[in-house]
Amino acid sequence: MKKILKVMLLLVATQIIAQTAPETFENPILSGFYPDPSICRVGDDYYMVNSSFEWFPGMPIHHSKDLVNWELIGYGITRPNQVELPKGLKDSRGIYAVTIRHHDGVFYLITTCVNCDGNFYVTAKNPAGPWSDPVWLGSRGIDPSLFWDDDGKCYYVGHANISGLNDWPDKNGAWIQELDTKQGKLIGQAKQITHGHAANARWTEGPHIYKKDGKYLLLVAEGGTGFQHSVTMHHSDSVWGPYVPFHSNPVMSHRQLGKDFPVHSVGHADLIETQNNEWWAVMLGKRKKEDFSLLARETFLTPVKFESEEGYPLPVFNPGIGHLSFEQKRPNLPWSPVKKVEEKDEFVNSELGLEWNFLRTPYSKWYTLEKGSLTIDVRPEVLDSLVNPSLIVRRIQHHKFEASTKMVFNSKKSNEQAGLVVYRNSTNHIQLVKEKNELVLIATKKGNRKEMARVPFKGKEVYFKIEGDNIRATFSYGTSENDYKTIGDTQDLSIVSDEVAGGFSGPFVGMYATSNGVKSKSKANFDWFIYKENK
Structure with a gap:
């Protein structure tokens, strides 16, 4: 009887899901700072990774069953001594574009640590981790990729101009060399396989090789990651080229x-090809509102259809439209919603949620999670320096959003501050902090720090809130969740946009504490943190 009941419940649940499954999906599929996507499929499971630059943990990995609903399951870099993002690492350096691939039961992540130690790969049996220590390759360029041919040989496809010829500005390209994964090193000769699709192509990078219908296809990015960005395709009868x-x-x-x-x-x-023989592409793009790209580079999805051009399979992106769509028919895959991250984090678990990030490598643990509270050590490091400050933040993923927190901070020293922060890089951020018996709103734009407001505040317990409306933000404080007062005027949130801040990273919001260069034993306690979309 119990088995029959379970089967009936399963059938009912299946029918409900089928009835509620939408016919379309909305772009982007990953909103907020998720650039340079790479994807692979194992059976009916899809895994996607993005670049992370100076942020730790590094190389966020998402899982999906339907290419639309994605769940963050882990990171490729999780241990401080695994791949170091050291003190002094500049903004927008660190982990550049990552490629994820799967071969013979093993997952591979291959990438570049810029201004660190260069190109490397890590491996795992489970994409959620743990991932191995890095295999350093000592190769040139950025954005490496891996391709396994039918004979089992593995090829490293990298970015660089190794030809020695520089006959036009910003000439780059893609090159290939065999990789022995057992020895963990490149073998044989390296060969340049393209400089781009035209005689003046600039910044050719992000190469991937695919094999379809017996032909080799080389996909690259060109034009730089700004307005001139593009995707080009080249074909060959041999993995070694020539690629036309x-x-x-x-x-x-x-x-x-x-x-x-x-x-x-x-x-x-x-x-990526689905188990139903459909082809899709993931790529980055920026959404512009009121002339600003607040959320930086995000991940988009579009269908691809292969047509024949001179006997070679040519990918047609979003057939009949030719550009990304905000809404269109979703992939022919079972609708598979994932559990959403809770809006309110009450810090009741023994570890931080996967959505939380740090700047650069935290070599020591300067926070604790106990009794439903996050306690952060007040340390000398500050946001304006290229360090690992006492900063715990998450991505801003909506143009209209709200973030708030309850903090207990009882320092009587004017150099000690703690509170709420919006951060893009070391020269562009806004902070609302408690300082002794006052609250201070400080905005830093292109390295110029300015105090925007200061109000008296007694008591050790304070509530902070930011309400973002694209390029405008209102900061508030109070003694309860129902008693907020605005501090200062409406703030210019374009400070953290691409157009103002520049670089390759994106905007974050979260909690911060500092003693501004002086050693301290103080601590700041955060009872909870809320992030949500304001529709």
Whole structure:
């Protein structure tokens, strides 16, 4: 009887899911700072990774069953001594574009640590981790990728101009060399396989090789990761080339749509074939609102159809449309919603949630989680320096959002501060902090620090809140969740946009504490943190 009941409940649940499954999906599929996507499939499971630059843990990994609903399951870099993002690492350096691949039961992440130790890969049997220590390769360039041919040989595909010829500005390209994964080293000769689709192609990078219908296809990004960004495709009869550009290049770009189009800088793609023989592409793009790209580079999804051009399979991106769509028919895959991250984190678990990040490598643990509270050590490090400050933040993922927290901080020293912060990089951030018996709102734009407001505040317990409306933000404080008062005028949130802050990272919001260069034994306690979309 129990078995029959379980079967009936399963059938009912299946029917409910089928009835509620939407016919379309919305872009982006990963909102907020998720650039340079790479994807692979194992059976009916999809795994995607993004670059992370100076942020730790590094290389966020998401899982999906339907290419639309994604769940963050882990990171490729989780241990301080695994791959170091050291003190002094500049903004937008660190972990550049990552490629994820799977071969013979093993997952591979290959990437570059810029201004660290260069190109490396890590491996895992479970994509959620743990991942291995790095295998350093000592190779040139950035954005490496891996390709296994039918004979089992593995090839490293990298970015660089190794030809020695520099006959036009910003000439880069892709090159190939065999990789012995048992020895963990490159073997044989390296060969340049393209400099891009045209004689003046700039910043050719992000290469991936695929094999379809017996032909080799080389996908690269060109034009840089700004407005001129694009995707081009090249074909060959041999993995070693020569690779010939398709006449239809670029196969994807938004630069031809003009600067007023709401999505721009589209490029850096990776292709995936579903178990139902559909092809799709993931790529980065930026959404522009009121002339600013607040959320930086995000991950988008679009269908791909292969057509024949001169006997070679040519990918047509978003057939009949030719550019990314905000909404369109979803992949022919079972609708598989994932559990959403709770809006309110009450810090009741023994470890921080996967959504939380640190700046650079935290070599020591300067926070604790106890009795439903997050306690952060007040340390000398500050936001304006290239260090690992006492900063715990999460991505801003919506143009309209709200973030708030309850803090207990009882320092009587004017150099000690703790509170709420919006952060893009060391020269662009806004902080609302408690300082002795006052609350201070400070904005730093392009390295220029300015006090925006200061009010008296007695008591050790304070509530902080920010309400963001694209490029505008209101900061508030109170003695309870129902008693907020605005501090200062409406703030300019374009400080953390691409157009003002620059670089390759994105905006974060969270908790911060500092003693401004002086050793301290003080601590700041945060009872909870709320992040939510304001519709």
